[in-house]
Amino acid sequence: MTGKIFKGKVFLLVTGASQGIGRKIAEVLGSTLESGSLVLLLARNAENLKGTADNMPKTLAVEYRSVDLSKATAEELRSIIDGALVKDSGADAASKFDEIVVVHNVGSIGDVTKFAVDMTDFDYWRQYYDLNVFSPAVLNGVFMNVFKGKNIKRHVINITSACGIQPFNSMGYYCSGKAAREMYFKVFAKENPDVNVLNYSPGPVDTEMLDTVTDNIVDPTTKEIFKDLKENERVLTTDQTVKKFLDILSSKKYESGDHVDYYDEL
Numbered sequence: 001m002t003g004k005i006f007k008g009k010v011f012l013l014v015t016g017a018s019q020g021i022g023r024k025i026a027e028v029l030g031s032t033l034e035s036g037s038l039v040l041l042l043a044r045n046a047e048n049l050k051g052t053a054d055n056m057p058k059t060l061a062v063e064y065r066s067v068d069l070s071k072a073t074a075e076e077l078r079s080i081i082d083g084a085l086v087k088d089s090g091a092d093a094a095s096k097f098d099e100i101v102v103v104h105n106v107g108s109i110g111d112v113t114k115f116a117v118d119m120t121d122f123d124y125w126r127q128y129y130d131l132n133v134f135s136p137a138v139l140n141g142v143f144m145n146v147f148k149g150k151n152i153k154r155h156v157i158n159i160t161s162a163c164g165i166q167p168f169n170s171m172g173y174y175c176s177g178k179a180a181r182e183m184y185f186k187v188f189a190k191e192n193p194d195v196n197v198l199n200y201s202p203g204p205v206d207t208e209m210l211d212t213v214t215d216n217i218v219d220p221t222t223k224e225i226f227k228d229l230k231e232n233e234r235v236l237t238t239d240q241t242v243k244k245f246l247d248i249l250s251s252k253k254y255e256s257g258d259h260v261d262y263y264d265e266l
């Protein structure tokens with residue numbers, strides 16, 4: 001297993017940690033952490049979150065909370081983080097950590113049965129952006145503010161996509177959401193040169209999300225691209241992409257705020 005990437009006691013928060021890439025990131029990154037570190041896992045499905053927590057080293061304190069991130073307010077997010085910290089080590093818990101890491105992994109694909117011209121429902125747009133753009137941005141601000149003024153190393157990882165920089169037919173919600181979300185993290189990186197920010201694009205990965213796209217996408221050209229990936233065994237496992245993610249983090253060969261893809265040379 002990969003050696004230490006972060007030093008000392010770490011507070012690691014992973015969103016969308018109940019399955020897929022987020023679960024694997026939590027498990028693999030968790031296995032690199034020093035004992036006594038704290039991990040907070042967020043998603044809706046509590047049973048699956050428990051499954052992730054059960055797979056993590058017993059030397060860590062692992063907390064998980066069922067939360068719909070498309071609906072949670074900044075106050076609710078703050079309360080979840082404070083609750084995990086206090087349960088772990090009391091009132092001044094935020095001072096215990098040497099490094100903090102947040103992985104904004106949560107995501108949904110959106111309605112891939114529509115072309116851009118048919119995306120005319122304001123409510124759907126709002127709902128989609130609530131989860132995929134606004135919630136990572138708000139959580140990021142809340143998380144950073146918990147540790148404001150502390151002499152602590154900060155790492156922010158946004159799980160982005162090639163779809164954030166390249167348009168695909170009938171993926172207007174997903175592509176535009178990924179682009180907006182990534183640009184927020186680029187602005188955040190520019191404003192905060194002391195924070196290590198990585199926009200990691202994991203490649204096509206065998207998860208429920210990929211199945212949803214392949215099954216439902218309405219545009220024939222895009223459908224063919226996804227079918228071809230599957231048929232020619234070019235879909236990655238979560239193990240493969242998370243290993244590369246750790247290699248990228250360890251190599252530190254990127255500029256803070258960069259978009260780094262699975263297929264990029266290190």
Ligand SMILES: NC(=O)c1ccc[n+]([C@@H]2O[C@H](COP(=O)([O-])OP(=O)(O)OC[C@H]3O[C@@H](n4cnc5c(N)ncnc54)[C@H](OP(=O)(O)O)[C@@H]3O)[C@@H](O)[C@H]2O)c1
Pocket residue numbers: 015016017018019020021022042043044045046048067068069070104105106107108131159160161162201202203204205206207208209210
């Ligand atoms: N798979 C790919 O090929 C691929 C490629 C490029 C980028 N990505 C990105 O990688 C990230 C993870 O995707 P994945 O493929 O692992 O997808 P996934 O298997 O569908 O997992 C999505 C995660 O997000 C959580 N989630 C969804 N809606 C939520 C909500 N309203 N509130 C809280 N949590 C919610 C889900 O948990 P619950 O259902 O328990 O809430 C789950 O843990 C996403 O940002 C995705 O865009 C994936």
